[in-house]
Amino acid sequence: MTIILFIIILWYGGLFFQTFFLHRYAAHQTFTMSNVAEKITFILTWFFQGSNYLSAYGYGVMHRMHHAYADTEDDPHSPKYDASVFSMMWRTKTIYSDINKQKIFVEPKFTKNVPQWKRFDAFASSWVSRLSWAVIYIAFFVFFATAWWQWLFLPVALFMAPIHGVIINWYAHIYGYVNFKSKDTSKNLFKFDFLMMGEGYHNNHHKYASRSNFGGVRWHEIDPTYQIMRVLNFFGVIKIKPSLVKIERD
Structure with missing residues (x-):
């Protein structure tokens, strides 16, 4: 029972900081927080992701590229252009590493305002830490x-972290249902997404990337991460940006 509880804590702890900090904050900036809160969140991300630590900068930049080039040859991860899930994840790892080490040119629109703490990232991403x-x-x-x-x-x-990546970047582009027609293959993987804390509402997110709530299009689409964000917003830890989009389901 102790091992199962340990895995559950790692699963949801690491996943929360991936979707809350790396995805909704670093990549899409759906909310703001103070510099102190940001630094604390960097540390908490490292603590809960542990050997799987992902840089907010590397993740944020790569994810913006994913949205811009979804399901094209320039997409960092797409089942449409990768022969297998393993080749997709290896390409994802390579691009993520090249972005972090600044080995490739990245257009300024992908790097604008993405949070970066170089010294901490160097430590948290090091082989010593992992x-x-x-x-x-x-x-x-x-x-x-x-x-x-x-x-x-x-x-x-x-x-x-790679397992989380496979579930969304591979399976959420193959299986599931669609609320919105789009040029890419994004799908909502679960009707009730408590496994991936809202990340499974991938089609919703691709349609309205700037929304902090990935669910809420259908009555059953409850986004657990967004509910936690509402609590943090209430107590002033973060400030959720108001959504200016009007949802119109196809």
């Missing part, structure tokens, strides 16, 4: 695993 977290995860399993099958969850802990 291997240290891996050792911590393995030690946790050594102490608390009570059955052989629980060790099957260790790779999930070590590769949590």
Whole structure:
């Protein structure tokens, strides 16, 4: 039971900071927060993502490119142009790394106002940090695993972020339903998205990328991350930007 609880905490902790900080804040800037709150969120992202830490800058820039070039040859990740899920994720990793290390030219429109903390990113993305977290995860399993099958969850802990990426970047472009017609293959993967905390409403998001609420188009589309954001907004931790779009479902 302890191992299952540990995986649940890693799953939702890492996922929350991915969708809240890296996606809705860094990439789309659907809300604002103070410099102090931003730095604290950087640290919390590292703490909960651990060995899977993703840079807000690398993620934010790459995700903007995904929206601009969705399902074209320039898309950083698309089932339409990758032979398998593994080739897609490897290409995603390569582009993400090249953006972070500034090995490729990126148009200014993709980098504008994307938060970056270079020193912290260098530490959190280092092999020292990643291997240290891996050792911590393995030690946790050594102490608390009570059955052989629980060790099957260790790779999930070590590769949590890529697994999240596969679910949305691959499967949410293949399976699901559509609220809005679009030029890309984005789909809403779940009717009730409590597995991916709102990220599964991918078709909604591609239609209205600037909305902080990924759900809310149909009655059953509840976005858990947005509900948490409303609480943080109420207490003044963040300030959600008002949405200026009028939703009209096809």
